[in-house]
Amino acid sequence: MLKSEKIKDFLNDNNVDAIFIQKDENCRYLSEFTGSDSYLFLTKENKYLITDSRYTEQAESETTNFEIINHKGQIGKVIANIVKSEHISKIGVERNFTYRFYMMFKELMGNVIFSFCSPEVLRIIKTEEEIACVREACRISDVGFEKTIPFIKAGKTEAQLRSILECAMLEEGSEGKSFDTIVASGIRSAMPHGIATEKVINEGEIITFDFGAIYKGYHSDITRTVAIGNVPEKLKKIYNIIFNCVEQVENILKPGLKASYVDEIAREILRKEGMEEYFTHALGHGVGLEVHEPPVLSPRDSSVLQKNTVVTVEPGIYISGLGGVRIEDTTVLTEDGISVLTKYSKKFLTL
Incomplete structure (x- = not known):
């Protein structure tokens, strides 16, 4: 199964519209990006890799079918804009999702619901x-x-x-x-x-x-x-x-x-x-x-x-x-x- 299909199935199985990925290993698995200081925001239709100017060129060369976004220190605003444009109401987050991110997202996104997910399960069966x-x-x-x-x-x-x-x-x-x-x-x-x-x-x-x-x-x-x-x-x-x-x-x-x-x-x-x-x-x-x-x-x-x-x-x-x-x-x-x-x-x- 292609990773894009795995992602869609995962979102449906967890009853979320999108998932926010912070963990390096999950970012690497789902995007092939090997750098650090990156985040993924995956919806049923689109895939976003959010990083800073140090890694945008590397991200563009290592990933396929990802929109690369330089967050310029405004990660919350980047995510909020995607949420608004794609009409997302429920976001899956990893177990290491921090209180800082939660408060920032809630302030910017209002009534969006957050739900814990475990994307690590996608990595269990190896290619x-x-x-x-x-x-x-x-x-x-x-x-x-x-x-x-x-x-x-x-x-x-x-x-x-x-x-x-x-x-x-x-x-x-x-x-x-x-x-x-x-x-x-x-x-x-x-x-x-x-x-x-x-x-x-x-x-x-x-x-x-x-x-x-x-x-x-x-x-x-x-x-x-x-x-x-x-x-x-x-x-x-x-x-x-x-x-x-x-x-x-x-x-x-x-x-x-x-x-x-x-x-x-x-x-x-x-x-x-x-x-x-x-x-x-x-x-x-x-x-x-x-x-x-x-x-x-x-x-x-x-x-x-x-x-x-x-x-x-x-x-x-x-x-x-x-x-x-x-x-x-x-x-x-x-x-x-x-x-x-x-x-x-x-x-x-x-x-």
């Missing part, structure tokens, strides 16, 4: 071009980690390993990091989001790396956990539990399943091992122009997974005072299963 971008971002992250492996040893700090990994991804073609790279060693690995510190890596510790690359705006997300020397047997057992959990979930994951059902499958696997209480987050999430986007593989998301949706699978066990293990893949749903896009081995690696 082949989008999937190719995510696949390349995953390749970059795989190669970046492979280049980092020789440097992972006792005596290095978490921060040093983070820098080596991020530089390796940049050298391979990443546009940046998907998020603050996680390098958590020893008992700090029990922190699901243990951002790298100056802590020195020691023999007998486990290290969790959670990182991602960006290619043409699209993200990857991967977690691998490695051991430095001989680690406690309990951590080895936990690793095997998580490894088997990932394998089993990826074997059943396919279109037609509810996101919440897939999450429950993982929890049941860990429940049988007596480890469910140590799994403290959702099983996974969508990946695309944002590293975290719908759908969410969690008990609270009952949406049905569809072909060409990109999701992560990332179970983890975190035990305070001992450490934690997480393994994460980025995957794309195919006709009757998935394709795993992050290729670096998930087998237990001792360095």
Whole structure:
């Protein structure tokens, strides 16, 4: 389906005459414009990209069938003029719609009604071009980690390993990091989001790396956990539990399943091992122009997974005072299963 048709259907489904878009990722998806400081105003008949003089030429070259408007610091007046000329009475707005914009619009537009919408849902099912971008971002992250492996040893700090990994991804073609790279060693690995510190890596510790690359705006997300020397047997057992959990979930994951059902499958696997209480987050999430986007593989998301949706699978066990293990893949749903896009081995690696 063409994006213009998606927009019309979205407006009809949400019972609005137009939608005002502020979020950069939604602007980029709906217009192809890669700059910043831009807004979209989309009606059933017309598409407007509103920016300032720094970006008008870029917007004209990157977009198709958009009217480019230089707002000259008068965004509210620009929108008000469109609303008046197209007789718009109800406008959809994103969840991040600010009070400042609300008050400005109400002052200029009087009785116009505003309704919250979630245009992110338009981005859930990826095109082949989008999937190719995510696949390349995953390749970059795989190669970046492979280049980092020789440097992972006792005596290095978490921060040093983070820098080596991020530089390796940049050298391979990443546009940046998907998020603050996680390098958590020893008992700090029990922190699901243990951002790298100056802590020195020691023999007998486990290290969790959670990182991602960006290619043409699209993200990857991967977690691998490695051991430095001989680690406690309990951590080895936990690793095997998580490894088997990932394998089993990826074997059943396919279109037609509810996101919440897939999450429950993982929890049941860990429940049988007596480890469910140590799994403290959702099983996974969508990946695309944002590293975290719908759908969410969690008990609270009952949406049905569809072909060409990109999701992560990332179970983890975190035990305070001992450490934690997480393994994460980025995957794309195919006709009757998935394709795993992050290729670096998930087998237990001792360095």
